[in-house]
Amino acid sequence: MSFPVSTGDTALEIEQSASNRTAELLNAAKKHILFTANRPDIVMASGEGMMLYDTEGQAYLDFIGGWAVNSLGHSPAALRDALAKQAATLVHASPGFYNEPQAEFAELLCSVSGMDKAFFTSTGAEANESAVKLARKHGALHLDGAYEIITLKNGFHGRTLAMMSATGKAHWEPLFAPKVNGFMHVPINDLDACFAAVTNNTCAIMVELVQGEGGVHELSEAYLYGLRKICDMYGILLIFDEVQTGLGRTGKLFAFQHYGIQPDILTLGKGIGAGFPLSAMLTKEKYDLFQPGDQGGTYTGQPLGMAAGLAVLRELLGRDLTASADVQGRYLKSKLEELAEELPVANIRGKGLLLAFDVPEGLAPKLSAACMAEGLLVNAPNATTIRLMPALIVEQGHIDEMAAIFGRVFRNILKHVG
Structure with missing residues (x-):
């Protein structure tokens, strides 16, 4: 072709x-790719920095960032070089052996997170499945067989059968029955509801600190402190799903650092590999509970992925991109506030470079499509919300251009819809 x-x-x-x-x-x-999503009639061919290019040469300023994946932008040199070097040395040895980049990456990741042990997988859903299995192992050993996990309504934890059951999306409830049981859903920031859901069968509480797919909704500090107290009181585990928020996205290396509260289990994905499929589950020494055969996978800790993750983390730390995400996130918020002075933009929210805002009902998908036609990629997770997740390398010039394009598109749409 x-x-x-x-x-x-x-x-x-x-x-x-x-x-x-x-x-x-x-x-x-x-003809040959299984339908799972409505995709536009374009084919992406290449990318560099903040820009994506399709097969016809059209350029797109990317404020989706591969769904918060491309933390270093498109085709970053640090990732390219690490993959090329490791591919020439050792791609895969089997999960039955340690390898050099695995040991180095685990040590560095545990050091910067305050956790003790790491288990590496390929997707955020796998990392969350690992967290659920570890929590249930804890329940089996220390809580008389407790297995239920409390999660939040409107949350998102992945698309495996178990994680779709853990996810609190109402429209997923009838899908793929029978559900994996053992998940209780409670409203966000409602501590009384969470406390009431705790029973003798509860082994863990699992939350996103910022609900990304749910429209960028943050947990309050008081609520999170309350969850920590509940877990400590009953000996149950507190799991932070930072698949979308981890590795600098919110202006801290990990979102939990905004609150000063550590989890018992932490899951990471998306930005950890900057585009390479990689995720991790981290935990404390005392929860190193698995026995041989309890957990594993063919590609867990494979050298190529470990080299990618190590290079990405070193680049994030070396360039202090976490601090940059905080600075640029504040600037992006200020530009959105300027737009809100003349356009129906409301409820600007989020942390760092994970931001969202509301527009009139039904306009979000139209705005997303119209922006793409003008060379700007933004995300509409629902009919009223626009979400922005640019790479951590974004600069003020990119933000100015985004705001100009979005404002122009929005004005034009408003003319047509009155």
Whole structure:
């Protein structure tokens, strides 16, 4: 499906060649890729820094960041170099052996997080499954077989069967029955409701500190302190799902550092690999409870992923991108507040570079699509919310350009809808 272009081709011929290639790729994708999402009729071909490019050369300023994944931007040199070096040395040895980057990465990650032990997987859902299994192991050993886990309504923990059961999305309730039982859902920031849900069967409470997929809603400090007290009182585990918020996204290396409260189990994903599929579950020494056969996986701790994660974390620390996320996040909020002075933008919220705001009912998907047509990528997680998750390398110039495009698009839409 390649179309070689000679130096004598005209601009029109090159454009037609690109269009033909895109058409063939789209035809192949629609014919052979299982439908799981509504995708636009474009094919992404390359990326650099804050920019994405499709097969027809259209450039997109990316404020989705691969769903908060591309923490270092697109195709960062640190990740490319680490992958190339490790691929030339050792790609996979089996999970039955330690490897060099695994030991180095685990040591550094535990050091900066205040945790003691690490288990590495490939996706956030796997990391959360590992956390649930460890909590239930704790319940089996120390809480007379307790297995229930309290989670929050409107939360999100992944798309495996167990994690869809853990996730508090109402429209998921009837899907893929029978559900994995043992999950209780309570409202966010309602400590009384959480306290009332605790029973002799409860082994853990699992929460996102900022509900990303749910529309960027934060846990209050008082609520989080209350959860910690409940867990300490009953000997149950407090699990922080920082798959989306971890590794600098909120202006701290970990979102729990905003509160000064540590979890018993911490899960990480997305930005930990800056685009390479990688996740981790971290815990304290006293919860190192698994026995051989309890947990594992073919690609757990494989050298290529470990080299990627180690390089990403070193880059984040070396360039102090966490502090930059805080500074740029504040600037982005100020630009959104300026837009709110003339446009129906409300309830600007979030931390660092995980921000969202509300628009009139039904306009969010229209705004997202119209922005993409103008070369700007933003996310509409629901009909009233726009979410922004740019790479941690974002600069003020990018934010100014985003605000200009978004404002122009919004004004144009308002003209058409009155």
